[in-house]
Amino acid sequence: MKIVKRISYLILIICLLSVQASLPEDAFGQxxxxxxxxLKEFEELKAELRANESQQAVTKEEIGAAREEIAQLSQEQEDLEKEIETLxxxxxxxxxxxxxxxDxxxxIISYYQLSSTGEDAYLEYLFTATDFTDFIYRMSIAEQLSDYNDTLIDEYTDLIKENENKKEEASAKMVELEAKTKELESRLIKLNSKLETTMEGAMSIEQEIEVMxxxxxxxxxxxxxxxxxxxxxxxxxxxEALGDQLYDTKFYRPLQSGRVSSVWGPRSFTLGGRPYSDFHRAVDFSTSRGSKVYAAANGQVKLVINAKxxxxxxxxxxxxxNKIYIIHIVDGKKYTxxxxxxxxxxxxxxxxVTHNTVIATVGGTSYEYWDNCSTGAHLHFQVAPGHYGDEFKTYSGFNAASINPKKVINYPSRGRPFSGR
Ligand SMILES: [Zn+2]
Incomplete structure (x- = not known):
């Protein structure tokens, strides 16, 4: 089949050579x-990647340490929150x-005023006390009540003081908590920018060199x-060789139907019970496992990573x-x-491939045991202007060049389903 294809390409080349197909001038980078x-560039790049290897190991260690610190900070934060709650x-x-x-x-005060002060007490004695003994008895109760009242006032004052202290303590803890949270956030941001290159599609140096x-x-x-x-x-x-077979006028959705589960931009998620966040440089479409994946436009399969x-x-x-990279020329511009x-x-x-070629099926579940960066059936679709192997030669180069897929392909907002390509 491939030989037949290749012969037809050769015929095509001859045709193209005679026709001198005119290509848009801005179709190719400078x-x-x-x-x-x-070939020379590849050798240099390989040497560079190998030199990076030790630096990556250091970064990985740093990430490990930062993760531990974040876990510790989270624990401290939790403890502080509990303390504040108790306070x-x-x-x-x-x-x-x-x-x-x-209350x-x-x-007490109202009773004391009624029964023991000046004229009120005297009048009370005149009209209610049966004898002088009774009056004395009443006066002594009033005195006791007065003492009790003094004690109450002291207790009341103490309570208010204690309350004020506790409030001060709580607001100090709150300031501490806010500072810790800020510290945690800035650490997370730093960690995330490091994690960014390691998540979802990251390749090891070994694999990168193999791919190159x-x-x-x-x-x-x-x-x-x-x-x-x-x-x-x-x-x-x-x-010259492939001519218009790389060309297409537009991009198509790579699935017949699905739901947009993650879009371009910063995001947080849990993987293996651990919280992560990164900058998602792609769009995720969730759909059932085994669904057909189509090439988004006519093009040539540039790279296949068989992780299984x-x-x-x-x-x-x-x-x-498992990953596939396809190069295209869409509307006169190079893409991967x-x-x-x-x-x-x-x-x-x-x-x-054409935009109707089924290139793969959807995985991303635990059945795809060779993939440790997915939690459910979905397709991660990423796009970059330029050709893999030409404008960029490494995974990180592709990642850096990636653009929001929404710029070239039409799909609904996050959480929304779509049908048709
Ligand atoms: Zn994704």
């Missing part, structure tokens, strides 16, 4: 390189005590297959699982689209 230049309970109890003391005092070796091997194969001079630029070679195969070989999980968390891969590197 970074067009000859294969020889690219507030104590304060409200004190307020209740103060109110009841206050008690009012009663494959890319350059494919590139050489393409040059040889299309009989391109190594001193031609990649664009000159591939466009590598897991079966070395038992290492790959964040993002990426598809992550795939169950089955249906295409090979170098395959030409």
């Amino acid at each position: 970074k067009d390189k000859t294969l020889n230049e690219q 507030n309970e104590e304060i409200s109890q004190l307020e209740k005590d103060i109110i009841s003391k206050n 008690e005092m009012k009663n 070796d494959r890319l350059i091997k494919n590139l050489k194969e393409e040059y040889n297959m299309y009989k391109c001079d190594y001193n031609l630029t990649y664009d000159e070679c591939i466009i 195969a590598s897991y079966d070989k070395n038992h290492k999980n790959v964040c993002g699982g 689209t990426a598809y992550y968390h795939l169950k089955d891969i249906k295409v090979k590197e170098g395959d030409l």
Whole structure:
């Protein structure tokens, strides 16, 4: 099949050469390189990646330490919140005590005034006391009541003082809590920017170099297959060879139906019981496991990461699982689209696809044991202007170049379903 395809490409090239298809001038970046230049660049990049390896190990350690610190801070924060809660309970109890003391005092004062002061008491004696003994008895009770009243006033004052102290303590704790929260937040921001490159699609240096070796091997194969001079630029070679098969007028949704579960931008989520946040440089479509994944536009499969195969070989999980990268020219501009968390891969590197080609099926569940960065069936769809292997040569380069997919493809807002492509 591939041979037939290739022969037809050769025929196509001859046709194209005779027709001299006119290509939009801005279709290709200014970074067009000859294969020889690219080979040299690849070697430099590989050396750079290897040099980065030790630095990445340090970053990973830092992330581990920061995570621990954040866990500790969260615990401290929780403890402080509990303390404040207890203080507030104590304060409200004190307020209740103060109110009841206050009532008690009012009663005593009114009785004391009625029964023991000046004329009132004398008149009372005249009209109610049966004898002098009774009057003396009443006066002594009034004196006792007066003492009791003094004690009550002292207790009342103490309660108010205690309440004020507790309130001060609580507001100090609150300030402390706010400072801790701020500290936690700034730590999280720093940690997140580090995590950003490690989440969902991150490749290890090992894998990155493996991918690069494959890319350059494919590139050489393409040059040889299309009989391109190594001193031609990649664009000159591939466009001559593939012509309008890379072209499309627009992007299509990569699924027949689904629901937008995560959009471009900062987000928080839980993975393996741990809270994470990152900057999502893509859109996620949730749909049932095994659903067909289509190429978003005509193009060529540039890269296939078979995470299942590598897991079966070395038992290492790959964040993002099985992945496919496709290069396109849409509306005269170069793009790369990426598809992550795939169950089955249906295409090979170098395959030409149309926007109706089924390239894979949806994974992302626990059945896809080789993918440790997904919590449910969904497709992660990412897009960057430029071609993988040309404008950018690494995963992080692709990631950095990525744009909000909403700019090139139509889909509803987060949480909303869609049907049709
Ligand atoms: Zn995603």
